[in-house]
Amino acid sequence: MRPIDLAREHGLSTQAIRNYDDAGVLPPSARTETGYRRYTPLHAQALRTFLALRAGHGHQRAMAIMRACNRDDSESAFRLIDASHIALRTERDTRSDVAKTLGSLSSTPPTPIPGPPLTVGELAHRIEVHPATLRAWEERGILRPERDRTTGYRRYGPECVRDADIARQLRRGDYPLDRVATFLDALREAGGADALRTFLDAWQDRLQARSRALLCGAAQLDAYLTMLDQA
Structure with a gap:
């Protein structure tokens, strides 16, 4: 597979693929005799995994997770994933506390x-x-x-x-x-109180979306790790 083949699936540029390769997001790639990069289905899954992880973990942490996986350091990768889940749980608890507090007031603030x-x-x-x-x-x-x-x-x-x-x-x-x-x-x-109620609804939607993104990222990562084990 060529860089353009990986890029086309996600609407990316070939330069973005080369950047991800150089950053360690993708596993090491082979080169042709003329120096062109050649990719395999493993690299395609690595890219899918990174993009899915990025939606839930953010760009920098997703890169760190992929680098850890590519150097066979699953312990570090899992710790990074755990940290994201802990942060999300903390944010969810904070949002819940704010909502309960607003609801506990005896009248409109x-x-x-x-x-x-x-x-x-x-x-x-x-x-x-x-x-x-x-x-x-x-x-x-x-x-x-x-x-x-x-x-x-x-x-x-x-x-x-x-x-x-x-x-x-x-x-x-x-x-x-x-x-x-x-x-x-x-x-x-x-x-204000009315704006806070709207803010809480939007906050809940963001938390739900991030939870789903973390699940999607986990699914793609599991598929990638399985491929690495079989490589």
Whole structure:
């Protein structure tokens, strides 16, 4: 098989095939007397495997997995695969925690209400907590107050007041500080409660798609390893 034969199946350029060969994604290839690369069905399966792995593991990790397989280091390859699954499980748990936290709020999370910034004492009085609690929440990344440029005092703007209201409600439901911080990070990134619900749906779709991609990559890798064992 020629480079163009491998490239055509996936709509790639012949230069891409040569690059993958040089990078160790493909097993060593033979050369003709005139120096042209010659490939076999094993190389074609290696390319299918890499492209399938790339969809679930990302480009760099997929390359590392293929290099490990091609140097007969299955232990390293499997460890890289395990790491991707662990990372996906962690992300899935985080998404689940954020969704559960959103659903646990007794009402729709408050939205920022325009108004002048509050002092630490004013905010503490408003949500009925001690000022030291607000400082502790700041240390854990739950609150992000601005500082007065002249006095250095904390100033809690509308979004910070909203976050404090949510934090108080979640803490009364015995949510640990790290889960409160994770939820508020997601809320800020999404841009509000309604946007967060949309964000969570899209996040779930991405997780499902990546899980399927990991399965497809595993199937192609199993076929490739079988061919290597028989070579």
